[in-house]
Amino acid sequence: MATVDGSVYHALIARGVSRRSFLKFSAAMAGALMLPAAYGPRIANALSTAKRLPVIWLEGQDCAGNTEAFLRASHPTVAEIILDTLSVDYHETIMAAAGRQAEDARKATMKAFPNGYLVVVEGSIPIAEGGIYCTIGGRTFEDTVKEVCAGAKAVIAVGSCAFDGGLPAAKGGPTGAVGVSQVVPKATVVNMPGCPMNVQNLTAAIVHFLTFGSLPATDSLGRPLFAYGQLIHDQCERRAHFERGEFVTAWGDDASRKGWCLYKMGCKGPETYANCPTARFNDGTSWPVKAGHGCVGCTMPSFWDQMSPFYGRLSTTPGFGSDVTADQVGLGIVATVAGLTALHAGGSYVRHKRDAAAPPPPAEAVEAGTATGGTQA
Template structure:
């Protein structure tokens, strides 16, 4: 009989565990946290000690800036569980500037920012929430009397790396939706020379942010990304391919209306406009709010919030396909398509009638010899 033994857990440094205990984090919680992070980052278990070291030794200075955002990403951070926001703020990072949670205000707050900028030049992590308006000299968003564009260039330009959290910072998001009244752009477009990692989502999943930060602390570099600057560990797979309802999709079992029997039984939401088949995100695997739920689990289709331009390309959110440009709202792709084929058929039908009554066009058909 082959011996089945549980995978050997790597021992963590005793002193390190004691230091965490002194901060009120139990060993069990700490080890669990490291293991969860390691798994989120898709790393083998042998990395757990390295992760534990990383979050122990280097408190990373962070400057968190919000521009044309809704503070939703900050709120997401407040819901972080592994680690909690208290652990993040007190133990994991030093949050040098964050308008929503910092105690200081006004010019003292701005001073904290410039102090951090000088002291940790080239070493701090910049986190940006919200898009950057560029129209009309940047008047659509100012902080401390200066424009978002000026601030983001200064802060991100001198950072070790920048993380763009949420769809607005990563891709322009809602302010950049057509007709983009304020000329909103993404962080990468605002500071092209900066090293920017995109963590889109509306809002982002805080677990992906903590995993990214720890990856940075552990390996001193940002994680590998896809063509859109999104880390593969969180955006490498489509929602549809990891969806808990995929079996219903394959079986042809669909919720036809909200609240119908199929909907209550957890059938696939494809026909109610779910955008899981075109969205790359790890929602089905990590979920939200400590893994309690995610949109599809709660009976509402995905709206594609991790994709660039999703407000325009993924809407209408309750239809499979986007609006055909230039056609009224009620004209779906299929109505237009059927119309096209029908129009062709009618046109050629008319042509056939015309041809049947056409005489003397000197064609071969006129030369046919009729047999008795």
């Protein structure tokens, strides 16, 4: 395999990555992207010659959780190293430069790579009152995002805040926070929501870009299908307990110690599209439901408001009257998923009772059949 100065492969070899590990990584990326195994060699070949990608990473109203995910340092894997090999020329949190020097670095990258850099945006963009709630170098963040994204090959919005405003956009937020797509509607933006996003998914999206010259296919909300195409509920290791009507009903109860389903504790897995059960976090060690906490639906639109209460079932379904927004109507249409799930939950109890001659379901079983709301791609 040829090595080319400045290529991703060259950078990996320089970091001590063996060819075997590199090929294994390429095959794993094909799997992560839900491509046939035959794409593994093609990915390896593309990464062998792909030049390191200049990246401008912008941060607006955020907690830097996605930066933390990006920087995690323990047990470096090929996936982590490949992120290191990106040429991150501007990243406010990690760059040594500050003030004018930092802004100069951003401008220099934009000039050196006209239409040739990748932009990652983390955090929401406040647009209320002329965008004054977030300014960098004397300019509004909104202005900076517009300027930088205008010259980008592609834009990746990481985390829920860059997706649709996230926490700063939750009810009562005063800053008029919105996501990247709302500020640069004509840009090629891929949304990777999550609080934070899973860095394995970011790696896969970048590998896709390096291999095919484009970001992966997305759903109607701009989320890559390979990572956001399936319900959490359909991939969950506790699903068998859901089917059998075996639910945790109090934190720390016997059912919780047995690892039963968290549906009655408010788990939003049935309403949430993400690959957390398979991609997992912390080097693939675990994910929230495996650790005993229900999914709160952090990859879904307006999740702080729409998925509340986090520890209870959703109680209302948006209607279709004149008092609801287009977004809410969209959520209402897809609430069928949640409705079907609720029926499914009730049905599970019926089956459980019939098949196992179990005692009648407790009142909460009926309550499970009232769950509504939810969102979908």
